Amino acid sequence: MKLFSKDVYIRRRSQLREAVPQGQILIMGNNEAPMNYTANAYRFRQDSNFLYFFGINMPGLAGLIDGNKTIIFGHELTLDDIIWEGPVEPLSSFAEKVGVTEIHPLEDLPKFIKKDEVHYLPPYRGDRSIFLKETLGISQAPSVDLIKAVVAQRAIKSSEEIAEMSAAVNISGAMHVAAMKACKPGKMEYEIVAEILRTVKMQNAELSYPIILSVNGQTLHNHFHGNQMHAGQLMLNDSGAETEMYYAGDITRTYPVSGKFTTQQKDIYEIVLKMEVDSIEAMKPGVSYRDIHLHANRILIEGLKGLGLLQGDVDTMVSEGVGGMFMPHGLGHAIGLDVHDMEDLGEQYVGYKEGLERSTQLGLKSLRFAKELETGNVLTVEPGCYFIPELISKYKEEGKFKEFVNYSRLESYLQFGGVRIEDNVLVTENGHQILGNPIPKTVAEIENI
Ligand SMILES: [Mn+2]
Structure with missing residues (x-):
């Protein structure tokens, strides 16, 4: 997995935090998308906003900026995953390379989310819409403040x-x-x-x-x-x-x-x-x-x-x-x-x-x-x-x-x-x-x- 240097991601996230100073910022990664059955997926394509702020090209991740804390939610590989997919670098190692030290299982994300204070971006995949509404229980619309802040940043290429x-x-x-x-x-x-x-x-x-x-x-x-x-x-x-x-x-x-x-x-x-x-x-x-x-x-x-x-x-x-x-x-x-x-x-x-x-x-x-x-x-x-x-x-x-x-x-x-x-x-x-x-x-x- 090719990444920019750690400080690029740290700088991008702190710029975003400055532009949206109130509430939580949730940036969702993409999941595998099944082609004709769950285990036979389309080529994995990470969400571009997640790539921009968190860099990690793996399915099933979420990034949360909460106050001055930044957390990645996801999974470490189990032995069963390793048997089928091989031993890859652990998530914690990739997280470290993008400047994040706190990692929790994705199942714990609902416990961290303050439903009324969370800013999130418009979902374009069905599974994410369902996750936001049903798993996280978020009922408000995507955050226009967050959209504008992300657009302002990503529009100017470094x-x-x-x-x-x-x-x-x-x-x-x-x-x-x-x-x-x-x-x-x-x-x-x-x-x-x-x-x-x-x-x-x-x-x-x-x-x-x-x-x-x-x-x-x-x-x-x-x-x-x-x-x-x-x-x-x-x-x-x-x-x-x-x-x-x-x-x-x-x-x-x-x-x-x-x-x-x-x-x-x-x-x-x-x-x-x-x-x-x-x-x-x-x-x-x-x-x-x-x-x-x-x-x-x-x-x-x-x-x-x-x-x-x-x-x-x-x-x-x-x-x-x-x-x-x-x-x-x-x-x-x-x-x-x-x-x-x-x-x-x-x-x-x-x-x-x-x-x-x-x-x-x-x-x-x-x-x-x-x-x-x-x-x-x-x-x-x-x-x-x-x-x-x-x-x-x-x-x-x-x-x-x-x-x-x-x-x-x-x-x-x-x-x-x-x-x-x-x-x-x-x-x-x-x-x-x-x-x-x-x-x-x-x-x-x-x-x-
Ligand atoms: Mn064109």
């Missing part, structure tokens, strides 16, 4: 976290290069998936989310990998690794199955690339990510206007949300210990703030991070352009945006698919830094590989 995240991007980059090299007409999509899995496993890492890989890139989260790939199609690969310490990478590349872009593909690709590069260029502390999203939208609209697919006033098209028809998702999201960082705590706390309301427009409504950037934030930048036949035909029928959209010219794009390009970017004091080593991105780099 240098040791940036090193882990850069490693995650580098593994993700290797996955993408392997996929590019394996992509050939006649092969099946799952053969590329196999190359990605081989690469991530060879680096002792795991996926940070299920692989999105398809020649139907217009489907934003396409997990079907059963298509045969043909020359003339685009391959969209959105996949990332999480390191042994669970920091995530989230990278997307799009490239021609044949290895060479057609003119039509290159035209769209260059628009998306400009959206991506210019968005990254605009990133610095104090700039609102919503504004960067809208600027990317403007580049998309100008680009599609240049191709004769759109017509009319660009400002009007931006404000009417015409771009959402071709990019129905947000420009990016926070990333860290979760690929959508802290989404369990609520996007309204992670990416929005009081007075900043979520739009209802297609595209902008899916923007997960809209507020001003701060030094230490890490976000994905992932513009795209998609031709979704079902959406286009519905809008055409309804006459939606008919003064702006050249529907007859769009006909020749119905088989296009989609393009998305994504990198992970740190906001620095002076601007920004793309994490990890460069991954082929320009038309020339991609055709070359």
Whole structure:
């Protein structure tokens, strides 16, 4: 189990205690999650908040900060566990490495909990909800004070976290290069998936989310990998690794199955690339990510206007949300210990703030991070352009945006698919830094590989 140094966890917990000075703070770890029966579990994934404050990657733990005391609740292995799972380092030894000396059995947790004074975070697994309500007898809602304090801390990445995240991007980059090299007409999509899995496993890492890989890139989260790939199609690969310490990478590349872009593909690709590069260029502390999203939208609209697919006033098209028809998702999201960082705590706390309301427009409504950037934030930048036949035909029928959209010219794009390009970017004091080593991105780099 890889851990940061002891003082990192001690510092994180004392910062949290200062931000939430009253009452108890309970941070629950995850349990094993059965796949088809109890002993056959999914890969164990520790809770990210528990990892952040207590570090220990084992199931069945809880951390309690009570006054100036910090306690870990859990179990030492029994002889029976050792017979089946082998002799691992005792819990007390791991606890010591994260600066905790007091350990009690998990069954004793109810005796320590002051039901009315305990702050806890929103559960996202059924077993935890039941444990909080029935075993601990807590009836109040999750603590907004605790949510806000955790978000404020985790949103600002420290240098040791940036090193882990850069490693995650580098593994993700290797996955993408392997996929590019394996992509050939006649092969099946799952053969590329196999190359990605081989690469991530060879680096002792795991996926940070299920692989999105398809020649139907217009489907934003396409997990079907059963298509045969043909020359003339685009391959969209959105996949990332999480390191042994669970920091995530989230990278997307799009490239021609044949290895060479057609003119039509290159035209769209260059628009998306400009959206991506210019968005990254605009990133610095104090700039609102919503504004960067809208600027990317403007580049998309100008680009599609240049191709004769759109017509009319660009400002009007931006404000009417015409771009959402071709990019129905947000420009990016926070990333860290979760690929959508802290989404369990609520996007309204992670990416929005009081007075900043979520739009209802297609595209902008899916923007997960809209507020001003701060030094230490890490976000994905992932513009795209998609031709979704079902959406286009519905809008055409309804006459939606008919003064702006050249529907007859769009006909020749119905088989296009989609393009998305994504990198992970740190906001620095002076601007920004793309994490990890460069991954082929320009038309020339991609055709070359
Ligand atoms: Mn992403």
